[in-house]
Amino acid sequence: MTEVLVLIDHVDGTPKKVSFELLALAKTLGSPSAVVLGAGGSKTVDALKAFGADKIYLDESSDHDEFLVGTKAALLAQLVASASPTAVLVPATAEGKEVGARLAVKTGGGLLTDAVGVTTDLVAEQPIIGGSVVVSSKVATGTPIIAVRANSTAPVEADGAGAVENVSVTASDADKAARVTERVVEAKGGRPDLGEASIVVSGGRGVGSPENFSIIEALADSLGAAVGASRAATDAGWYPHQNQVGQTGRTVSPQLYIAAGISGAIQHRAGMQTSKTIVAINKDPEAPIFELADFGLVGDLNTVVPALTEEILKRKG
Amino acid sequence: MNIVVLVKQVPDTWAERKLSESDKTLDRASVDVVMNEIDEYAVEEALRLKEAQGGEVTILTMGPERAIETIRKALSMGADKAVHLTDDALKGSDAVQTSAALAKVLEGLEWDLVIAGSEATDSRMAIMGALLAERLGKPQLTGARKLTVDGGKAVIERQTDNGYAVVEASLPAIVSVVEKINEPRYPSFKGIMAAKSKPLDTKSLADTGLDAGSVGLASAPSQVVSFSNKPPRQAGQVVKDEGDGGSKVAEFLASQKFV
Numbered sequence: 001m002t003e004v005l006v007l008i009d010h011v012d013g014t015p016k017k018v019s020f021e022l023l024a025l026a027k028t029l030g031s032p033s034a035v036v037l038g039a040g041g042s043k044t045v046d047a048l049k050a051f052g053a054d055k056i057y058l059d060e061s062s063d064h065d066e067f068l069v070g071t072k073a074a075l076l077a078q079l080v081a082s083a084s085p086t087a088v089l090v091p092a093t094a095e096g097k098e099v100g101a102r103l104a105v106k107t108g109g110g111l112l113t114d115a116v117g118v119t120t121d122l123v124a125e126q127p128i129i130g131g132s133v134v135v136s137s138k139v140a141t142g143t144p145i146i147a148v149r150a151n152s153t154a155p156v157e158a159d160g161a162g163a164v165e166n167v168s169v170t171a172s173d174a175d176k177a178a179r180v181t182e183r184v185v186e187a188k189g190g191r192p193d194l195g196e197a198s199i200v201v202s203g204g205r206g207v208g209s210p211e212n213f214s215i216i217e218a219l220a221d222s223l224g225a226a227v228g229a230s231r232a233a234t235d236a237g238w239y240p241h242q243n244q245v246g247q248t249g250r251t252v253s254p255q256l257y258i259a260a261g262i263s264g265a266i267q268h269r270a271g272m273q274t275s276k277t278i279v280a281i282n283k284d285p286e287a288p289i290f291e292l293a294d295f296g297l298v299g300d301l302n303t304v305v306p307a308l309t310e311e312i313l314k315r316k317g
Numbered sequence: 318m319n320i321v322v323l324v325k326q327v328p329d330t331w332a333e334r335k336l337s338e339s340d341k342t343l344d345r346a347s348v349d350v351v352m353n354e355i356d357e358y359a360v361e362e363a364l365r366l367k368e369a370q371g372g373e374v375t376i377l378t379m380g381p382e383r384a385i386e387t388i389r390k391a392l393s394m395g396a397d398k399a400v401h402l403t404d405d406a407l408k409g410s411d412a413v414q415t416s417a418a419l420a421k422v423l424e425g426l427e428w429d430l431v432i433a434g435s436e437a438t439d440s441r442m443a444i445m446g447a448l449l450a451e452r453l454g455k456p457q458l459t460g461a462r463k464l465t466v467d468g469g470k471a472v473i474e475r476q477t478d479n480g481y482a483v484v485e486a487s488l489p490a491i492v493s494v495v496e497k498i499n500e501p502r503y504p505s506f507k508g509i510m511a512a513k514s515k516p517l518d519t520k521s522l523a524d525t526g527l528d529a530g531s532v533g534l535a536s537a538p539s540q541v542v543s544f545s546n547k548p549p550r551q552a553g554q555v556v557k558d559e560g561d562g563g564s565k566v567a568e569f570l571a572s573q574k575f576v
């Protein structure tokens with residue numbers, strides 16, 4: 001069976017959930033080969049095998065952490081040449097899409113981004129124009145490179161062969177032209193990653209202050225959810241920028257999205273409107289967010305959100 | 318310092334956008350069009366650098382004839398001149414092909430920095446900066462929420478999933494910006510008048526040296542097979558809080574098996 005390369009997204013050897021989802025998808029298309037790059041890579045091996053990786057290409061070179069995107073694309077291009085895979089799957093994150101883009105130029109292949117499904121004949125399903133149109137696309141030249149969104153499919157435990165093959169990148173100067181000199185973590189610890197969480201609770205200007213975001217966090221914690229924010233909230237410095245959901249923030253597609261004190265501007269919708277179920281809490285009955293909410297509550301979030309948290313905790317016992 | 322800003326004309330996000338039944342490309346003819354919003358931030362950043370360090374700002378747009386309106390807007394904000402790549406043969410080009418055409422034009426211009434927006438509201442691919450860096454063999458400084466240029470070097474703060482990364486490179490470099498970077502100016506009346514007489518170089522595909530068979534819909538590496546319009550999201554139930562709002566929402570969540 002031919003290989004399907006999967007670029008593994010990991011933080012110091014802990015794979016993100018989307019990596020397991022991509023392995024499950026790869027298994028429907030061929031034999032899943034994980035590609036693990038950067039520091040800590042070897043720590044991922046057992047987990048990747050347990051989720052179906054037949055092969056694990058490993059390159060722990062610090063180049064992949066030190067330089068932006070280029071060396072990862074270079075290594076994948078080497079593997080495309082040596083393994084002739086059926087397809088290359090990358091996560092549809094900002095970086096994953098950029099790796100895919102550079103790989104497409106290097107290999108002369110085509111790139112499909114933001115897929116939410118891929119059929120066995122490599123037709124990708126992509127929601128466009130805010131999810132109002134779904135297109136089925138395929139790559140017509142070269143090796144198909146497909147960037148797949150988190151939460152598109154469920155991870156499947158499947159014992160793969162897990163054969164580790166050490167590889168090393170031969171990168172050009174151009175691949176190493178942009179150097180990462182510092183990485184600053186501003187994350188609020190302990191919650192699921194925003195891009196992968198199955199429930200997201202977001203707060204906007206209506207939350208009113210940085211301190212008051214604690215009621216949003218408490219609601220999120222009662223549901224095991226990630227916390228998001230509108231641009232109004234991140235610009236005001238109430239919540240970190242990386243938690244911004246929207247056109248220039250993260251695009252999320254969870255099972256449940258709860259928006260509290262968010263009006264529903266078009267740029268915010270761009271990042272959340274393909275969520276399966278949307279709940280809105282807003283004191284203005286005219287707020288546009290209600291147009292896309294499956295359930296809307298007109299009320300003051302200062303009383304509704306804490307009451308909701310309490311009720312959820314009570315129901316969960 | 319000479320800067321080329323990549324500006325795209327896109328359908329207004331508020332307008333109803335649809336795919337054309339005949340060739341499955343975005344219907345750009347029948348809708349209101351605007352400058353891609355984030356590209357205004359790219360123009361602004363270039364103008365600020367020019368004001369601080371001198372040089373020239375050139376707008377580069379690939380798009381149909383009417384994209385000229387968008388180019389004019391960028392010129393009226395204060396850019397010095399523009400290049401408009403327009404040719405019927407380019408219609409339907411995908412991002413990879415567009416980057417080939419833009420790269421050819423960029424090879425013929427003098428620049429220290431290319432500044433793009435991070436993402437176009439129509440394609441939402443957010444990859445043009447990476448594609449051009451790869452094609453031109455120049456550093457990729459993409460997703461910048463802050464940009465400093467000093468002594469032949471550019472440094473950005475790139476937004477990441479859990480914070481930010483500081484990334485640096487020598488000039489010339491390809492930068493893309495997010496909306497945190499600045500607050501774009503409005504064109505002044507004087508700027509609007511001045512834009513009318515600023516140099517505009519219109520290029521055809523032949524000027525790029527690319528073969529017509531390598532661009533456009535028919536040869537695009539990615540092809541749309543089919544599409545379906547989903548019924549618009551129906552607004553669900555909206556209820557008013559009467560002191561029991563929290564439990565009403567909880568009831569809904571329970572009915573959907575979230576709790």
Ligand SMILES: Cc1cc2nc3c(=O)[nH]c(=O)nc-3n(C[C@H](O)[C@H](O)[C@H](O)COP(=O)(O)OP(=O)(O)OC[C@H]3O[C@@H](n4cnc5c(N)ncnc54)[C@H](O)[C@@H]3O)c2cc1C
Nearest residue numbers: 204205206230231232246247248249261262263283284301
């Ligand atoms: C280039 C560009 C990119 C952008 N990218 C993004 C993006 O990625 N993400 C994003 O979110 N925005 C983005 N925006 C900004 C967007 O246009 C809106 O300005 C922003 O989303 C508004 O945030 P908000 O809904 O929190 O604030 P507002 O629009 O001010 O809405 C606040 C809401 O809270 C409600 N409210 C107030 N008090 C209470 C209370 N006590 N209880 C309940 N409800 C209350 C109000 O009724 C109101 O509806 C972008 C804009 C531009 C120009």
Ligand SMILES: Nc1ncnc2c1ncn2[C@@H]1O[C@H](COP(=O)(O)O)[C@@H](O)[C@H]1O
Nearest residue numbers: 323324379433434436437442443444445
């Ligand atoms: N046809 C085009 N002409 C000029 N610039 C473009 C074009 N397409 C994309 N860009 C630039 O690339 C950025 C990102 O676009 P995209 O990768 O398509 O999301 C945009 O914000 C523009 O700055």
